[in-house]
Amino acid sequence: MKKGIHPEYREVLFHDISADLKFITKSTIKADAELEHEGTTYPYVKLDISSASHPFYTGKTKVLDTEGRIDKFRKKFGTSYASLGKKKS
Template sequence: MKKGIHPEYREVVFHDVSCGEEILTKSTIKTDLTTTFEGKEYPMVKLDISSASHPFYTGKQKVLDTEGRIEKFKKKFGNSYAALKKK
């Protein structure tokens, strides 16, 4: 392999912020964050969802949206869309 053209392959901690799970694996991803995992410091990447919190793997449905779809639509478009439909 040519030197200087490949990204650095290193151990990285992926932190799932929705459940607090941390996974140590190897990656070439670039990050400025660091964390201590099992007494050693590693680069860290924050994730919104992982296999530890995904409904498919956990079997639990988690509702993140507290506002309903109709309310969201009305908030975004108001009555203007309904008025156009009546004409």
Template sequence: MKPDIHPEYRDVLFHDTSADAYFLIGSTVKTAETREHEGKTYPYVSLDVSSESHPFYTGKQQTTKSDGRVAKFNKRFGRKGTKE
């Protein structure tokens, strides 16, 4: 490997502000802020959404039921009764 071309890989403290959850993950993200967590100081990044607060991961996801194209067509233009 060439020297001095790779970004610095270190433990970074991520904070999900909507769920108030902290994650300590190895990352190359650059940040100027630091925070103390469990007695050690780490680079700090705040997040709006993570696996702790995203509806898909928490199971609080709302699904919308949508008909297919054919069902929508039949609903709009389908025959109500047969007239011949």
């Protein structure tokens, strides 16, 4: 392999905020923060969702709207958008 062209492959601490789960895996992701976990300092990345909180893996339905997209959509279109696809008899 050529030197200097590949990203650094190292252990990274991921934190699923919705399930409060921390796990360490190898990754090339660039992290802005570092956090100490079990006596070792790792690059730290926050996640909104992972397999610990995803409805497909947990079997629980949950709406995760961290940026207010649903409210923004309802405010913009209201209920009129839902009625566009229905045919009147």
